[in-house]
Amino acid sequence: MGITFNEEKKVFLLKTKNTSYQFRVAEFGFLEHLYYGRRVEEAVDYIPVRLRHGFEANPYEMKQDRTLCLDVLEQEYPGFGVSDFKTSACSIIHADGSNCIDFRYVSHRIYNGKYTIEGMPSLRNKGDDWMTLEVVLQDVATKVEVTLFYGVLESCDVITRHAVIRNLEDTEITLHAAHSTCLSFPTDEMDQIDFYGSWGHERNAQRTPVRHGKTVVDSIRGISSHYYNPTIVLCDHETTETAGDCYGVALVYSGNFQITVEVNDFKQTRVVAGIHPDTFYWKLNPGETFATPEAVMSFSAAGLTGLSHHYHDVVRHFLIPGQFENQRCPVLLNNWEATMIDFDEEQLMQIASAGKELGVEMFVMDDGWFGRRTNEFRGLGDWQCNLEKLPSGIAGFSKRIHGLGLKFGIWIEPEMISEDSRLYEEHPDWCIAIPGRKPTRQRYQLILDYSRDEVVEYIFDQIYNEFKDAEIDYIKWDMNRSMTDRFSQALPAERQGELCHRYVLGFYKLMEKLTTTFPQIRFEGCCGGGGRFDMGVLYYAPQIWCSDDTDAIERICIQHGTSFFYPPSVMGAHVSVCPNQQTGRSVSIDTRAALAYYGTFGYELDPNELNDEEKEAVKRQIQYYQEHALTSAFGKYYRLTGVGHEFVAFMSVADDQKSAVFSFVQRRTSANKGIIYIKLRGLNEAAVYTIPELGLELSGASLMYAGLPMPVIKADNTAKTFTLIQK
Structure with a gap:
C-alpha cells in the first residue's frame, strides 16, 4: 500500500517503490514531520526528542512543561505568529486585523487515485499507480481550515503536495501566504542546487552549502522567469551524479513563486515552496476556498542522475498531454532567423520548399503574419491574417504548405497587446496598467489582463475564428515581457493583490480551451525563449523553447541545467545560422546538430543560403534524428561530465x-x-x-x-x- 495510517502511533506512512515519507499527529494535534528518505517499513516516531530550550516559547496547553516548542517541532504545514519563527507555510489576516494561525489535526482520509486541482495543472491521474491522502487541519481559535493533499506515485518515487484553505468563519479573511509544501530535514549539512540565469543564459546550475539564515529562489516577474527556475535540489555534501542522497522540489506553476531554504541554530533545515507572498493577497469570503499549486517532491539515494530520472519519467508519462507521449516533434524549419518580421507569402514558400528538399517535415511561420505587424512595435492583440503579406490567408497558406508534403506551424503571442493595434484602440482598459501612470514598456508592448474572463474569451474567439478552417499542426506560444505596473481595472482596491495569480489562472484557462478545442495541435511554450520553462506549461504543451540563445556552445550549459528536472524530449533545440545571431560565434553545422539531437530537433535558418556541403549535412542530420530521436531525446539522459571542463x-x-x-x-x-x-x-x-x-x-x-x-x-x-x- 502506498499510504497507510498507524492508528496506535498516529503516524502516516507514505511509501513509493524506494522511498518513505512519514509524519504524525503529535501532542495537542500538531502535525509533525518525521522522515523522508530511503524506504523503511516501520514507523519512526522515536525520531523526535523533546528538550527544554532556553528562550523558546511553548504552546499554552503545555502549562509548566517547557519541553515542546514550535520553533523546534517540525510541522508539516506551519502557521504564523504562534512561536514558530521560521518561514511559515500559511499567513492569514483575520477580520479583526490579527494574523495568527495555529493549525491542528481534525481528520483524514485515504483513497485510490489522485486528486485534481480546479483551474490549475497537476500531474495526471493515469493507471492504478496513484494514492491520495487528505489531512484536514483547523486553526484552534477560528474556523479557518486547511486540507493538505498528498499524492503518492509509487513507480516514479514521487510524492506531490498541495493545500486548500477554506474560510468557515462568518467574516472575510485575507491570505497573505499560501504555500504548497513544507519539507524539513534534521541537519544543516546539506548542499543546495538551484538554477539561475537571464535571457539567453537560462538555468545555470549552481551548488552551494546551505547556510544559517534564509536563501530565497524566486520570481516576482509574473512568470516563473529566466532568472530562477521554480525547482531546487538539496543533497548531501558528498552526493555526485552517481551516488548519494538528494531531494528535489518542483512547482507545477507558471507565475510568481518563492522557494525558501532556512537553517536555524538547532541544525534544522526547512524548505517552503509556493506562490510568492510579496505579490499575493487573496480575500476569502465566508465559505470560499483557495487552492495552492502543486509541488512535486522526489528523493533519490542513487545521486543526481537518479533524481533527474524520476522527474524525467514523471514529465514524460504523467504531465505532458497524453497524445504526445513518446511522440517526437516533426523536424521543423522556422523562418524567424531567416526573415524576422519582414516576409511575404512567396518568400516563405521558397524557404519551405527548400526545406522540404532537405528532408524537413514541418514549416513554422513565426512572428509577423497578423494585423498591423510590420514591425515589433505594433499589431499584437489583432489575431487576423495580414492579407497583404499572406494573400491566401492562414487557411490557404496552410494548405499550400501541406501541398508541399509538410506539416504547418504558426507563432502567436496571445497574452500581449500593442498600443498600436485595433484591440488597444477599442479596449485600452484591457491591459495591465495603472490609470494615471505611464506604463513601463518592454518590447513596446503591454500585457493583457487575463484576470478578466471577457479578455480570455475574446482572445480565444479571435484565435479560434482564424485557425478553425486552417490545417495547423503546431503552435508556438510566445510571451515576451515581465509583468510591471500590476493593476486590473476590473478588480477593487482590496483585491489588487489577487491580480498576479488570477492572471496565471487566466493563462491556464486559455491554454485549456485551445488545447481541448484543437487536441491534434502540438503546442510549444515560449517566453522570450526559456522564461517560462516550468511544469505548469508542460501540462498543456509537450515542449518548451529552451532558450532564444541558439549558439550550440551556449546551449551546453543551458541544456545541462535544464536536464536536472526536465527530459530532453521537452527541450526546444534547433540548428541555427552562423555566425550565431546572439553571440557571433561560428561552429560547424555538425556541432550545432549534436546539441539539438537532445531535444526537439529543427532548423532556424534559410536553406537557400546553405552551400552544397551544408545541405548534404542537413540531409544526414535529419535522417539521423528520424532514426535515433526516440533514443537521443526520449531515452534516459546522463550528464557524464560537468560543463566547466575543457x-x-x-x-x-x-x-x-x-x-x-x-x-x-x-x-x-x-x-x-x-x-x-x-x-x-x-x-x-x-x-x-x-x-x-x-x-x-x-x-x-x-x-x-x-x-x-x-x-x-x-x-x-x-x-x-x-x-x-x-x-
Whole structure:
C-alpha cells in the first residue's frame, strides 16, 4: 500500500517503490514531520526528542512543561505568529486585523487515485499507480481550515503536495501566504542546487552549502522567469551524479513563486515552496476556498542522475498531454532567423520548399503574419491574417504548405497587446496598467489582463475564428515581457493583490480551451525563449523553447541545467545560422546538430543560403534524428561530465538499453595533449554494442568501466556524436 495510517502511533506512512515519507499527529494535534528518505517499513516516531530550550516559547496547553516548542517541532504545514519563527507555510489576516494561525489535526482520509486541482495543472491521474491522502487541519481559535493533499506515485518515487484553505468563519479573511509544501530535514549539512540565469543564459546550475539564515529562489516577474527556475535540489555534501542522497522540489506553476531554504541554530533545515507572498493577497469570503499549486517532491539515494530520472519519467508519462507521449516533434524549419518580421507569402514558400528538399517535415511561420505587424512595435492583440503579406490567408497558406508534403506551424503571442493595434484602440482598459501612470514598456508592448474572463474569451474567439478552417499542426506560444505596473481595472482596491495569480489562472484557462478545442495541435511554450520553462506549461504543451540563445556552445550549459528536472524530449533545440545571431560565434553545422539531437530537433535558418556541403549535412542530420530521436531525446539522459571542463560529454540510452546516443564536445584544444577517456553509463554490461562511427564492437561493461578513448580533435568547440547499437 502506498499510504497507510498507524492508528496506535498516529503516524502516516507514505511509501513509493524506494522511498518513505512519514509524519504524525503529535501532542495537542500538531502535525509533525518525521522522515523522508530511503524506504523503511516501520514507523519512526522515536525520531523526535523533546528538550527544554532556553528562550523558546511553548504552546499554552503545555502549562509548566517547557519541553515542546514550535520553533523546534517540525510541522508539516506551519502557521504564523504562534512561536514558530521560521518561514511559515500559511499567513492569514483575520477580520479583526490579527494574523495568527495555529493549525491542528481534525481528520483524514485515504483513497485510490489522485486528486485534481480546479483551474490549475497537476500531474495526471493515469493507471492504478496513484494514492491520495487528505489531512484536514483547523486553526484552534477560528474556523479557518486547511486540507493538505498528498499524492503518492509509487513507480516514479514521487510524492506531490498541495493545500486548500477554506474560510468557515462568518467574516472575510485575507491570505497573505499560501504555500504548497513544507519539507524539513534534521541537519544543516546539506548542499543546495538551484538554477539561475537571464535571457539567453537560462538555468545555470549552481551548488552551494546551505547556510544559517534564509536563501530565497524566486520570481516576482509574473512568470516563473529566466532568472530562477521554480525547482531546487538539496543533497548531501558528498552526493555526485552517481551516488548519494538528494531531494528535489518542483512547482507545477507558471507565475510568481518563492522557494525558501532556512537553517536555524538547532541544525534544522526547512524548505517552503509556493506562490510568492510579496505579490499575493487573496480575500476569502465566508465559505470560499483557495487552492495552492502543486509541488512535486522526489528523493533519490542513487545521486543526481537518479533524481533527474524520476522527474524525467514523471514529465514524460504523467504531465505532458497524453497524445504526445513518446511522440517526437516533426523536424521543423522556422523562418524567424531567416526573415524576422519582414516576409511575404512567396518568400516563405521558397524557404519551405527548400526545406522540404532537405528532408524537413514541418514549416513554422513565426512572428509577423497578423494585423498591423510590420514591425515589433505594433499589431499584437489583432489575431487576423495580414492579407497583404499572406494573400491566401492562414487557411490557404496552410494548405499550400501541406501541398508541399509538410506539416504547418504558426507563432502567436496571445497574452500581449500593442498600443498600436485595433484591440488597444477599442479596449485600452484591457491591459495591465495603472490609470494615471505611464506604463513601463518592454518590447513596446503591454500585457493583457487575463484576470478578466471577457479578455480570455475574446482572445480565444479571435484565435479560434482564424485557425478553425486552417490545417495547423503546431503552435508556438510566445510571451515576451515581465509583468510591471500590476493593476486590473476590473478588480477593487482590496483585491489588487489577487491580480498576479488570477492572471496565471487566466493563462491556464486559455491554454485549456485551445488545447481541448484543437487536441491534434502540438503546442510549444515560449517566453522570450526559456522564461517560462516550468511544469505548469508542460501540462498543456509537450515542449518548451529552451532558450532564444541558439549558439550550440551556449546551449551546453543551458541544456545541462535544464536536464536536472526536465527530459530532453521537452527541450526546444534547433540548428541555427552562423555566425550565431546572439553571440557571433561560428561552429560547424555538425556541432550545432549534436546539441539539438537532445531535444526537439529543427532548423532556424534559410536553406537557400546553405552551400552544397551544408545541405548534404542537413540531409544526414535529419535522417539521423528520424532514426535515433526516440533514443537521443526520449531515452534516459546522463550528464557524464560537468560543463566547466575543457570537454563535455553526455548521452541518452534507450529504455530497453538496446541503443544509445553519445556526444563529446571539445571545448578547448591544446598541443601535445593526452587521450581523453569517457566512461559511459546506463548500458547493459553483458551486451555487445557496435559503434559505427568508430568501427568498434565493445561490451557495455568495457564502455562503462574501462571507458571509451576519444578521437583527437584539433579545434575548439567541436562535437562528435556516436551511436551505440546492441548486436
